[in-house]
Amino acid sequence: MAADPLSIREAWSKIPSPGSVETEFERFTGKRMERILATVVAIGSGVLGAQALIAGVTTTGSDAARITMLLVVFVPLIVMLVACVIGRGVRTASGAFAIVYTLALAAWPSLVDPVGRAADQPWIFFLVNVGVVAAMLAFPLWLQFVWAVCLPFVYGYVRLVEGDFSRDFWVTTAFDVSFTLILGCVIIALGWMFRSVAAGVDEARTRAVASYAGAAAAAAAEEERAAMSALMHDSVLAALIAAERAEGDRAQDLAVGMAREALTRLANTEAAVAQEGSDEPVGAAQIVVELRRALSELGADAIVEERGGIGLIPGRAARALVLAARQALGNAVTHAGGRGLHILVEGRGDEGITVTITDTGPGFDIGAIGADRLGIRASIFARMAGVAGTAEIDSRECGTTVTLGWERP
Known part of the structure; x- marks a missing residue:
C-alpha cells in the first residue's frame, strides 16, 4: 500500500532541521529519567513520611509547639509528594521542603524539646534522608552534596543538644550521623549517575538526528539539483535549440510550444509534484x-x-x-x-x-x-x-x- 503523501509530509515536518533541534526533543530521555526519579522519591518518601506521621501523632499530645512543628514539616512534605506523583512543580516543592525541614530540624531543641531531655529519637529524625532526596530533586549537584553532608551533622548536633552532650550520646550519634551521611551521598551519587546516563543518551540522539537531518538535506539538495539539471536540459535547452533551428512555420510553432512548456515547468519547480x-x-x-x-x-x-x-x-x-x-x-x-x-x-x-x-x-x-x-x-x-x-x-x-x-x- 502506498503511503499517503500528506502523512509523509507531516511526519517529515516533525524531524528538526540541523541547528534548530528543540530543547524538548533534545532532553527526551532526561525528562523521562527525572520523572522516574520523582516517582521513586514519592514512593520512598511516602513510606518514611507515613512512619514519621504515625510516630508524630501518637507522641505529640496537646502540646501547641509540637502540633505546629508537625504541620510545618508535613504540609510541605505532602505538597512535594503530590508534585512528584503528578510530575508538576517538582523542583519548587522539593526545594521548599528541603529548606523548611532543615530549619525545623535545627530549631527542634529550642522549640519542642528543652536541652538535656534525652528522649527516644523523635519523629522528625525519620525524615533526614527525605530531606536529602528532596535536595537531589531540587538543587544543582554541588548544593545536593552540601545538603547530603550538612544535614546529617545538623541532625547529630540536635541529637547531642537533646542529650546535653553527655558521653552516652556521642557513640550512638556518631554512628547515626555516619550512616546517614553515607546513605545521603550514595543517593546523590545515584541520582547524578542516572542523570548523566540520560544526558549521554540525549546527546547521542541529538547527534544522530542532526546527522540524519544533514544527510536528508544533502540527499534532497542532490535530488533537486539532478531534477533541475534534467529540466534545464530537457525543456529549456531543447526549447532554445528548437528556436535557433526553427525555419518553417511548423518548426516555429513547435519551438513556441516547447518554450511555453519550459516556462510552465520552471514556474512550477517548487510544487510538490514538480518535474514528474x-x-x-x-x-x-x-x-x-x-x-x-x-x-x-x-x-x-x-x-x-x-x-x-x-x-x-x-x-x-x-x-x-x-x-x-x-x-x-x-x-x-x-x-x-x-x-x-x-x-x-x-x-x-x-x-x-x-x-x-x-x-x-x-x-x-x-x-x-x-x-x-x-x-x-x-x-x-x-x-x-x-x-x-x-x-x-x-x-x-x-x-x-x-x-x-x-x-x-
Missing part, C-alpha cells in the same frame, strides 16, 4: 500515446510496438519513463539521424513496464561523456533513479539500445 506530474495511475497505452507524440514533435519516424498485458503504474513513474524515453529519442535523432529507430513497450500488468529504444546509428562510448553533459546522466539515469526505476544503455558500432524499466516494489 501527478501520481494518478497511468496505463501503458497512454505511455505509447506520449511516445508517438514525442516522435511527431521530433519529426522522426519509428516503429512503435506494444506487448504484454495492460496495467496501471503511478503517474510519476510513467512521466519519468516518458521524459527519459523522449531524451533517448532526441539523442537517437540528433546523433544517429533516427536510422532504424524502434520502440518496444512491454507491459506486465500492474507489476511494471519496460520501454526499449533502439537505433542503428554509429553508437558512442558512454565512459567518454563529459561530466557537464546532462542528457544521459540527468535526463535518463537520474530521472529513472528518482522513481526507483532502472536505465541501461548498450551502445556499439552497430547501434544503441536504451532500456528503461520500472517495477512495483
Whole structure:
C-alpha cells in the first residue's frame, strides 16, 4: 500500500532541521529519567513520611509547639509528594521542603524539646534522608552534596543538644550521623549517575538526528539539483535549440510550444509534484500515446510496438519513463539521424513496464561523456533513479539500445 503523501509530509515536518533541534526533543530521555526519579522519591518518601506521621501523632499530645512543628514539616512534605506523583512543580516543592525541614530540624531543641531531655529519637529524625532526596530533586549537584553532608551533622548536633552532650550520646550519634551521611551521598551519587546516563543518551540522539537531518538535506539538495539539471536540459535547452533551428512555420510553432512548456515547468519547480506530474495511475497505452507524440514533435519516424498485458503504474513513474524515453529519442535523432529507430513497450500488468529504444546509428562510448553533459546522466539515469526505476544503455558500432524499466516494489 502506498503511503499517503500528506502523512509523509507531516511526519517529515516533525524531524528538526540541523541547528534548530528543540530543547524538548533534545532532553527526551532526561525528562523521562527525572520523572522516574520523582516517582521513586514519592514512593520512598511516602513510606518514611507515613512512619514519621504515625510516630508524630501518637507522641505529640496537646502540646501547641509540637502540633505546629508537625504541620510545618508535613504540609510541605505532602505538597512535594503530590508534585512528584503528578510530575508538576517538582523542583519548587522539593526545594521548599528541603529548606523548611532543615530549619525545623535545627530549631527542634529550642522549640519542642528543652536541652538535656534525652528522649527516644523523635519523629522528625525519620525524615533526614527525605530531606536529602528532596535536595537531589531540587538543587544543582554541588548544593545536593552540601545538603547530603550538612544535614546529617545538623541532625547529630540536635541529637547531642537533646542529650546535653553527655558521653552516652556521642557513640550512638556518631554512628547515626555516619550512616546517614553515607546513605545521603550514595543517593546523590545515584541520582547524578542516572542523570548523566540520560544526558549521554540525549546527546547521542541529538547527534544522530542532526546527522540524519544533514544527510536528508544533502540527499534532497542532490535530488533537486539532478531534477533541475534534467529540466534545464530537457525543456529549456531543447526549447532554445528548437528556436535557433526553427525555419518553417511548423518548426516555429513547435519551438513556441516547447518554450511555453519550459516556462510552465520552471514556474512550477517548487510544487510538490514538480518535474514528474501527478501520481494518478497511468496505463501503458497512454505511455505509447506520449511516445508517438514525442516522435511527431521530433519529426522522426519509428516503429512503435506494444506487448504484454495492460496495467496501471503511478503517474510519476510513467512521466519519468516518458521524459527519459523522449531524451533517448532526441539523442537517437540528433546523433544517429533516427536510422532504424524502434520502440518496444512491454507491459506486465500492474507489476511494471519496460520501454526499449533502439537505433542503428554509429553508437558512442558512454565512459567518454563529459561530466557537464546532462542528457544521459540527468535526463535518463537520474530521472529513472528518482522513481526507483532502472536505465541501461548498450551502445556499439552497430547501434544503441536504451532500456528503461520500472517495477512495483
